[in-house]
Amino acid sequence: MDNKISISTIERQNVLNNRFAVEAIQKALNIEAMFFDDQYCFTKKMVADFYEVDERTIERYLESYEQELKHNGYFLCKGKLLKEFRLHFVSDINVAHKVRSLGLFNFRAFLNLGMLLTESEKAKQVRNLILDVVIATLNERTGGGTKFINRRDVNYITSAIEEINYNKVFFNAIYNYVECKEFEFSRITDQIYKVIFKENTKEYKEILQLKHNESAKSTMYAEILLMISAFEYAVSCEIEKLFQLRNQKLLSVKDVFNIIDNFANSPLIQPHLNDARTKMASRDLSFRDAYHGNIAEYLRAVTPEEFERFIGNESIDFDAILEANTEVLKRLKQGVDE
Numbered sequence: 001m002d003n004k005i006s007i008s009t010i011e012r013q014n015v016l017n018n019r020f021a022v023e024a025i026q027k028a029l030n031i032e033a034m035f036f037d038d039q040y041c042f043t044k045k046m047v048a049d050f051y052e053v054d055e056r057t058i059e060r061y062l063e064s065y066e067q068e069l070k071h072n073g074y075f076l077c078k079g080k081l082l083k084e085f086r087l088h089f090v091s092d093i094n095v096a097h098k099v100r101s102l103g104l105f106n107f108r109a110f111l112n113l114g115m116l117l118t119e120s121e122k123a124k125q126v127r128n129l130i131l132d133v134v135i136a137t138l139n140e141r142t143g144g145g146t147k148f149i150n151r152r153d154v155n156y157i158t159s160a161i162e163e164i165n166y167n168k169v170f171f172n173a174i175y176n177y178v179e180c181k182e183f184e185f186s187r188i189t190d191q192i193y194k195v196i197f198k199e200n201t202k203e204y205k206e207i208l209q210l211k212h213n214e215s216a217k218s219t220m221y222a223e224i225l226l227m228i229s230a231f232e233y234a235v236s237c238e239i240e241k242l243f244q245l246r247n248q249k250l251l252s253v254k255d256v257f258n259i260i261d262n263f264a265n266s267p268l269i270q271p272h273l274n275d276a277r278t279k280m281a282s283r284d285l286s287f288r289d290a291y292h293g294n295i296a297e298y299l300r301a302v303t304p305e306e307f308e309r310f311i312g313n314e315s316i317d318f319d320a321i322l323e324a325n326t327e328v329l330k331r332l333k334q335g336v337d338e
Contacts, residue, residue: 009068012115013301014286015130016072016108020311021137025130026107033107034089037081039073041104047113051120061116062103069113073106138287141311146287147208150221151318152310159222163229170232177243179250188256192231195264196273197224197280198294207290221283227276234263274298283310 015021026040031050033040048055062069077085078101085102105113115130117123142149150156174185190200199207204216217225238259242251263269277298284290286302287310308314 010282010285010299010301012068012112013072015115015134016112017301017304018134018137018307018311019304020141020307021130021134022108022111024133024137025111028129028133029126036085036088036104039106041106042110044103044105047105047110050110051114051117051122051126053117053120057117057119058113061113065112065116069105069109072112073109074112075104075106076101077104078102138311141315147210148219148318149283149287149310150219152315153222154309154314154316155222156225156318159225159229160217163217163225163232166229166233166236170236173236173239174256177239177251178253178256180253180256184253188253188260191257191260192228192235195260196227196231197277197292199292207292208284208288209290221279223279224276227272230269230272231260231263235259238263 033042033046035041042050044055044058048058051058062074082100082102085104111126111130114120114123114126138146142152171185174180174188180188186201193200193204197204201216204210205214208216208219210216210219217228220228235256239251239256242255242259243249264273277295278300281292281295281298282300282302283306284292285299
């Protein structure tokens with residue numbers, strides 16, 4: 001995992017976007033820094049001294065990873081800001097008056113460099129610490145595990161209820177308008193899953209290491225459930241429509257598969273499919289260390305807003321809400337039936 005952190009842009013960014021982990025790492029390292037411009041800062045010399053490399057090494061990494069380091073907080077202090085810096089730290093650091101700009105790392109950029117440096121044994125130790133802290137932070141903020149981290153999203157409950165309701169419509173359409181045996185219901189569901197995230201139920205459960213009796217849907221994010229709902233409802237409508245066009249002749253399972261494939265190829269659905277695949281692939285890699293190889297091309301870093309949503313102040317205690325609102329949720333669940 002140390003190697004993955006040092007070479008993967010996405011995994012590096014996942015660490016740096018997780019403010020809870022960054023704050024815990026900063027506390028654990030307890031290194032001296034200069035508080036300037038509302039953040040803790042380090043000069044190139046300070047960074048080089050900490051990681052026990054020379055300044056030329058730091059400069060080389062700045063050239064090779066300039067955009068990434070700037071994105072995560074490296075900046076050039078110049079003009080009025082540099083004058084203020086000199087006034088604040090005149091006794092702490094020697095900055096010649098002829099210097100027009102001074103490169104400074106904030107703590108995120110400092111960590112970012114530590115995840116990149118391969119020449120430094122100290123950087124390797126920092127990477128090991130990062131891994132331990134990230135895991136501990138996730139476990140602490142999710143109550144010991146991330147299998148059901150999807151339920152901490154405030155949108156999860158309503159999305160799950162909607163999916164249950166649309167799923168009823170979907171299976172009623174199959175039951176009433178399609179000639180198929182009971183075991184083929186799961187084949188049709190698997191076909192929808194394959195279209196959305198390119199995995200069937202068995203493959204999905206293996207990737208998330210779910211037990212045989214654990215429901216795949218119970219671990220899915222709100223956006224994935226809404227995507228499934230849209231698919232199920234659209235397919236239901238097309239099934240009924242085709243049944244009527246054929247003078248109420250039952251459809252075959254092959255007909256249903258064709259409807260699913262046609263809907264999947266619709267230009268209207270493509271942005272939603274891309275969004276669902278991106279969220280599933282990216283969040284599962286970051287939160288669950290689960291890799292969806294079939295949709296790996298959709299991987300991106302989890303945003304700071306998503307960390308707030310799932311492990312921050314915006315997250316919810318699903319079990320407590322469920323217990324406190326049982327009657328309300330029962331009424332919501334009736335939705336389509338009413």
